[in-house]
Amino acid sequence: MRKNITIIFLAFIFIISSITFAEFIYPDIRPGYGVTSTGWLSDYFQPLKDTNLDTPIFIMDSGNPGATFLLMGGTHSREIATGVSALVFLENALVKKGRVIVIPYANRSALSIEDQDSDIPHFFQIETKSGPRFIIYGDRRTDINDQKIPDPEKYTHYPSGMVIDDGAESRNLNRNYPGKPDGNPTQQLAYAILELIRKEEVDFNLDMHESDTPRTLTDSQGNVYEGGRLAYMLVCHQKGLELGAISVMEMEDMGIPMKLEESSVEFRGLSHREIGDHSNSISFLSESPNPGQERIGENKDVINDPDYPLKHRVGMHLELIKKLFSTYNLFYEEQIVVENLPEYDLLMEKGVGYFLN
C-alpha cells in the first residue's frame, strides 16, 4: 500500500513538474508629462484581454490638430534598443502638435522568456535618475506556452499562403501581419495592432528593430563571418519611399549613415509591408546593430559594446524618428511637432539612464 502511495505521489510530482506555465511579466515603464492617457491593446481587440499578448499603450496627445504617429518597440523582445528607445520617448517627449501613440513592448509574451538562441541574461540593470532599473532581454517570438499550440512543421502566412520552412516563425509577430481575428494568439496580436492603427487613423508608423552588427568576426578556428547587412537600414513601404529617402540623407548628414530599402512585395507578413497595405498608414521599419545578435562570440556586451553601445543604438532610432517627423511635415499639411527628445551627442555623453525616470 505504502509502495503504491509512493508511486502515485512520484507520478503526481512528475506530472506537475512536466507542465509548463506561461510566465507573466509587466515591464517597468514610467511615463513622463507628455503621456496624456494609457490603455491596453485589448481596447482595440477584446480577445487579447487577460492574455500575455495584451500590452500597454500610451497616448501622447498635444491637444492640437495634426498627424498621428505610432511608435512600436519590442516586436522582437531581444532587440532591446527598441523598447528602450520607446521608453526614452514616452518618458521625455512633449508632443506640441498632433498625437503620438507608443507601444513600447509590442510582444509582451516574448519579453517574458529569455532569448532562446543565446545565453544572454534575461535582465540587465542600468543606473537611471531614480536609481537602478532593469532592461529585459526577451526572446524573438511569442512564448510557446502563450501560443497554446505546438509549432507547425512549416509556417504558412495568412492570408498570402507564403510558406517559411521554420514552423517556429508562426510565433514571430513580424511574420504575422495583417493578422487574423480568429487565428492563433500571435495572429490575433498582429490583427490587434492593425485594428489600433485603423481605429486611431494612424498616419505613419515606425516599427523599430535590431539585427546582427556589420562587424566581420573570426572564430578560434580562423573561420571568417561577414557582418550582417540589415543594420542601419530603413525599410519603407512604397507609400513612404520619398519620405524615407530624405530622412536617410538627413541621417547621413548628421553622421549616422543609413541604407534605404524598399519593402518587398513578395515576402509577406512584415509590418512595413502589411500595415501599409491594410491601412492608410505609411509604414517604416528601422534596424540598429545589436552585438547580442552576432553569429559567433561569447560574453556579448549588449549594453556597453565599444562599437555599438545601447546609447548609440537608442540615439540612432530617436534621431531617425526626428527626421521622419521633419520630413513628414515637409510633405503633408497635418503636422507633427515633438519636443524634448534628447540630442544624440548628449545621449552619447550622458548615457541612456540619464533620460529614464
Added chain:
Amino acid sequence: MKKILLILIISLLTVFGLANEEKTIAFEEPVLITSGGQSPGALQMMVLAKTGGINYEFVKDIEPTAENLAAFKTLIIVIGASGKGLGAAGIDVDTELERLVQLVNIAEEKEIKVILAQIEGATRRGSSSDKITDALTDFADYLLIKSDADEDGKFTSISEEKKIPIRFFEKTSDVKDILKELFL
C-alpha cells in the same frame, strides 16, 4: 633671339596651361531620371533633383522607346540592383539590363547625354550592380559616384580607360549642389 625664346616659352606655357585647365562640363535640361537596377537610389536622385531646382522627370522603369526619350536632353541612370526593387517591378536583373541597354542606345541615337550615377555607396555594390555598370559605361558621358563605392577603384579605372569624366562625392546630399553645377 632671347625675345623669340621668351615668346616661345610663354606660348608653350599658355598652350600647356589651357590643355590642363579643367573643362567645365555642362548638361542640358530637361532631364530624365531612371533606375538602373530598381534600388531606391533613383528615388533619392529624384528628391535631390527636385530640391536642386532641376527640370526633371522621374520614371523608375521607363520603357525604352524613342518617343519616351524625345523630350529630354540628359538621361541620368542611377545604378543599384535591388532584389526587392526588381521583385516589386516583376522583373529580373537580365530583363532590367535589356531595358537599360536599349535606353542608352536610343539616347546615343538621339544625342541625349548620359550620366551614370552611383549614389548609394559601397552597400549597393555587388555582382548585379556591377553587371549593369559594365553594360552601360560605353554610353556614359559622365560618372557621378559616391566615394565609398570606389573602394576597389572600379569607377576610377572605368573613367581612366574610357576617358569619361568622373566626379566623386562623400555624402548623398552633396549631389544636390553637383547637379546645380552640371545643369548651369
